[in-house]
Structures are given as structure tokens and as C-alpha cells.
Amino acid sequence: MGMGVTAYLFIATGLVGLAYFAKKWLEFRKMPPGPWGIPILGYLPFMLFRNPLKAFPEFKKRYGKVFSMTLGDFRVVVINDYKLINEAYKQDVFLGRPAFVAQMTRNHGQKRGLLFSEGQVWQEQRRFALRHLRNFGFGKHSMESSLLYEAQELMTFFKDNAGKPICLRNKFNASVLNSLWYICTGTRFGVDDPNFSFMIDSFINNMQKLELTGLVYFFPWVLKNTDIFIKGFWENFLRSRDRIQGLIKNCIEEHKKTFDDSDLRDFIDAMISKWKTTDDPKSSFFKEEGDLNMLLVLVDLFLAGAETTSSTLQWAMLYMITFPEIQTKVQQEIDAVIGPTRLPSLEDRPSMIYTEATLNEIHRYCSLVPCSVFHNTLEDAELAGYHIPKDTVILANLRDAHYDKGYWGDPENFRPERFIDETGTKIVRHDAFMPFSAGKRTCLGDQLAKDSLFIFFTCLMQKFRVAKDPNAGVLSMEPNAPTLIVAPVPFDIVVAPRGSS
Numbered sequence: 001m002g003m004g005v006t007a008y009l010f011i012a013t014g015l016v017g018l019a020y021f022a023k024k025w026l027e028f029r030k031m032p033p034g035p036w037g038i039p040i041l042g043y044l045p046f047m048l049f050r051n052p053l054k055a056f057p058e059f060k061k062r063y064g065k066v067f068s069m070t071l072g073d074f075r076v077v078v079i080n081d082y083k084l085i086n087e088a089y090k091q092d093v094f095l096g097r098p099a100f101v102a103q104m105t106r107n108h109g110q111k112r113g114l115l116f117s118e119g120q121v122w123q124e125q126r127r128f129a130l131r132h133l134r135n136f137g138f139g140k141h142s143m144e145s146s147l148l149y150e151a152q153e154l155m156t157f158f159k160d161n162a163g164k165p166i167c168l169r170n171k172f173n174a175s176v177l178n179s180l181w182y183i184c185t186g187t188r189f190g191v192d193d194p195n196f197s198f199m200i201d202s203f204i205n206n207m208q209k210l211e212l213t214g215l216v217y218f219f220p221w222v223l224k225n226t227d228i229f230i231k232g233f234w235e236n237f238l239r240s241r242d243r244i245q246g247l248i249k250n251c252i253e254e255h256k257k258t259f260d261d262s263d264l265r266d267f268i269d270a271m272i273s274k275w276k277t278t279d280d281p282k283s284s285f286f287k288e289e290g291d292l293n294m295l296l297v298l299v300d301l302f303l304a305g306a307e308t309t310s311s312t313l314q315w316a317m318l319y320m321i322t323f324p325e326i327q328t329k330v331q332q333e334i335d336a337v338i339g340p341t342r343l344p345s346l347e348d349r350p351s352m353i354y355t356e357a358t359l360n361e362i363h364r365y366c367s368l369v370p371c372s373v374f375h376n377t378l379e380d381a382e383l384a385g386y387h388i389p390k391d392t393v394i395l396a397n398l399r400d401a402h403y404d405k406g407y408w409g410d411p412e413n414f415r416p417e418r419f420i421d422e423t424g425t426k427i428v429r430h431d432a433f434m435p436f437s438a439g440k441r442t443c444l445g446d447q448l449a450k451d452s453l454f455i456f457f458t459c460l461m462q463k464f465r466v467a468k469d470p471n472a473g474v475l476s477m478e479p480n481a482p483t484l485i486v487a488p489v490p491f492d493i494v495v496a497p498r499g500s501s
């Protein structure tokens, strides 16, 4: 009798185990195909020696529009089709963010703020940021004067350096970071402020070290043991995090001291007001939780806003010096609509179809965030008939969408006309055009980015003709490195004042 029960239990356990493995096997078989790797590291060692921006198109040919691979500790699915990216990112289940060690350490171990938060925290903070940033000019015309101020500073620099080779990298960064800093804190940095240079440097350096399929994300063991490879890398990372967050914390504390609910001066005041009036302990604005979110929301805005806009401006200059006939057409439109002396205004935008189309083509051609910011599945999901388990990292290959030959016909050509309708008076909307990603988690700053780019680009093109440094070699049109945000290989330009300037 006793033996019977044991045997029965044994068989039942065996059957449950078998059913579990059968289910897992079926799920695995239904997962998107992809290259196999080795135990523990998966396909990661093979990706270390390959440029993912070149490898992904090959995998697409071999495995189809959706493929998967294991990279270190993570299961990764790459979506290479604009329709499927749209379909996935419409669904809540695809809206998570992976728990990468670098991001979690930066976030003090919690998925908080805007960029790396999830669920209720993300919804509340995103909704609040969108609504209140608008009150301080974000994406609105009242922001214009601040953008124009920064653009004028830049113009003065160009005028003073006309005829000499200029490296643009830090120049654009400073202007863009300062306009963001102004919306959030109500003040600007002086150009010589060492804290300002430190912030610019850290934001560039942080972004440009984030290799798309690099060890930093997928095999974080190396992060904390970097002394083997790069002495002090991890300590530097922590020090830089603490200094940037310290600067922003000081700014919040100063605001708290002088806070007056009847006079909200900037975005920080709006956040403090919400924090002070929140008495629901479950809210992401409540007490310590609210304090941490306040800090991380600001860090995220600077991180997401500064490097993106300034790198796009660098690409814009690279394309203008490489395709001078397009630069001429933009300048002809500026001369016709704005003239040589009046400052450009956002009101001019609807009348400047060619310039607008050129800016769109710049976004498409550079595909600045080639695989978007990584998402993560919050539950098991289905896409294109495949099973995608919970906690899978999702890469949306936006660059693939922008270079889809079937959609664009001649994606390799820089041709702003593809964004202009046959009457020459309207901008054409393209489903495969997604520089700010797609779905519910698209870029929160797209409007500010478009406004900033329009103002900086038209101010520059109105006053200066830009050309290649005659002493430089052939300029590369390829990204400097396959990182989360792709910047051009550093290059110099030479500017010459136009007409009456």
C-alpha cells in the first residue's frame, strides 16, 4: 500500500515534470529563430567582434523579420520590420525596460524616473512630465526665445571663428543642454562653469560607451571587475553618477528653500508642488519615493535630451557639407521665407517645406537611435506568430525601418524630396519613418527636439555657408561606433558668413 502511494507520487511528479518540459520545449520551438551561442555567454562573444548594425540585416535575411539570440544573461529579440515594431509597441506587454546593472545602479536599484521606469511609476511620471513641461515652454512657442538665445550664442562663436576649422561636438551639446537646463531649473550655466563642462562630458561619455550589444549591458560581471581591463572604470562611473546627481539634488534643495506655491517658476517647482501635496502612500510622488523620482526624472531629461539633439545637429552639418546642392536649396528657401536678417521663428515652419523635409531626411538617414531604447516584455507575449517569453529584451531596429528598400525604393540616397507631396506644398507622412520610436513609449521630447533642431539649423544656414575642412581626408558617413545613440566620426567644418551677415 505504502509503496503504491510512493509509486503513484513518483509517476505524478514525473508527469508534471514532463508536462513542464514539454510546455517549455513547445514555447522554445515557437520562439523566433536565431543564431546559437555557447553556454553561459550565448551569442555574446560572437557579437563582440561584429557590428550589430551590419550583422542584423544579415540575420534578417537568414532568420526572418523577427529573430532572437541569447546574449550573456539576457534573451534578446530583434524586430526588423516597421509594421511589426508598430504592432508590438502598441501593446502594454512590450512596454517594460530591462534591468541592466548599469542603469539599475544609476537608479539606486529601482526602476524609477522616466527612461527606466515601468508600470504605475512610469505612467504617473510620464503623464506629469508631459503636462507640466509644456507649461514651461516644452514643445511650445514660448520656448522659442530661449532656443534663439542659445542659437545666437552659437552664431557669435561661428562668426568669431569663420574661416578656421571648427570641431562642433561640444558646441552643440552646450547649447542644447543649456536650453533644457533653463526649462527645468530657470537658470543657465555660464560657459566657463566647471560643473557645466563636467555634465556635458559625462553625458557624452556615458552615451558613447553604451555599445548596442556590448558587455556593459549583457554581461555585467565585467562592469564590477573592470579593474582587470580598465583601471577604475566602475569607480569612475559611480563618482560621475554621484557628482551629476549631487548637482541636481542641490538645485532641488535650493528650490525647496525658496518655494512659493503661488509662483511656480520652473519644472522643478511644479514637481515640488506635486510632491508637497501628495498624501497617497501608493503614489510615485509620495515622500522619499517622490524625492527619488524627482531626481531621476531630471537626470533622464538631460540624458535623453542633450546628446540626441546635439548629435543630430552634427549629422545635419555632415550632410550639408557632403551634399552642398541641398544646402543651397535650404538657403534659397530661408532667403525667400525669412530673408537675410530677421531671426527664424517656429511660425515659419509651415511655409518651409523643403527645410522641414530636409530635417526629416536627416533623421532618417542618420537613424540616431538605431535600435530605439531597449524594451522588455512584462508578460509572455505573441508577435508575428512567435512566442516571446516574459523578461525578453526587445530591440526595435528603427534603422532597418529607415533603410527598408521595399518601402523607400532608394534608401541609400539622401533625398529630402521623398518627404514632399507632388504639389510641393505638404509634408508626406511615412509609416516607416520612426526616429522617435513608435507606440505608447515614444520619445517624450519629440516636439522639443523638432523645435530645437529647426531653430538651430535655420539660424546656422541663414547666416553661414558650411563646408568641409579642405585639409581633412574623406569624411565617413558611417556612425563612429554602433552605440545606443550613433554619432558621426568627429570632423571639422569651416564656416563662411553669407550675404549681409
Ligand code: HEM
Pocket (backbone or CB within 6 Å): 114, 115, 116, 126, 180, 300, 301, 302, 304, 305, 306, 308, 309, 312, 368, 369, 372, 373, 374, 435, 436, 437, 438, 441, 442, 443, 444, 445, 446, 448, 449
Ligand atoms: C533628435 C532628438 C531625439 C531623438 C532622435 C530621440 C529619440 C528617442 C527614442 C528612439 C526613444 C526611445 C523610445 C522607446 O523606448 O521606444 C526616446 C525616449 C525618450 N526621449 Fe527622446 N529623442 C530625442 C530628443 C529628446 C529630447 C530633446 C528629450 C527631452 C528632454 C527627450 C526625452 C526622452 C525621454 C524622457 C524618453 C523616455 C520615454 C519613456 O521611456 O517613456 N528626447 N527618445
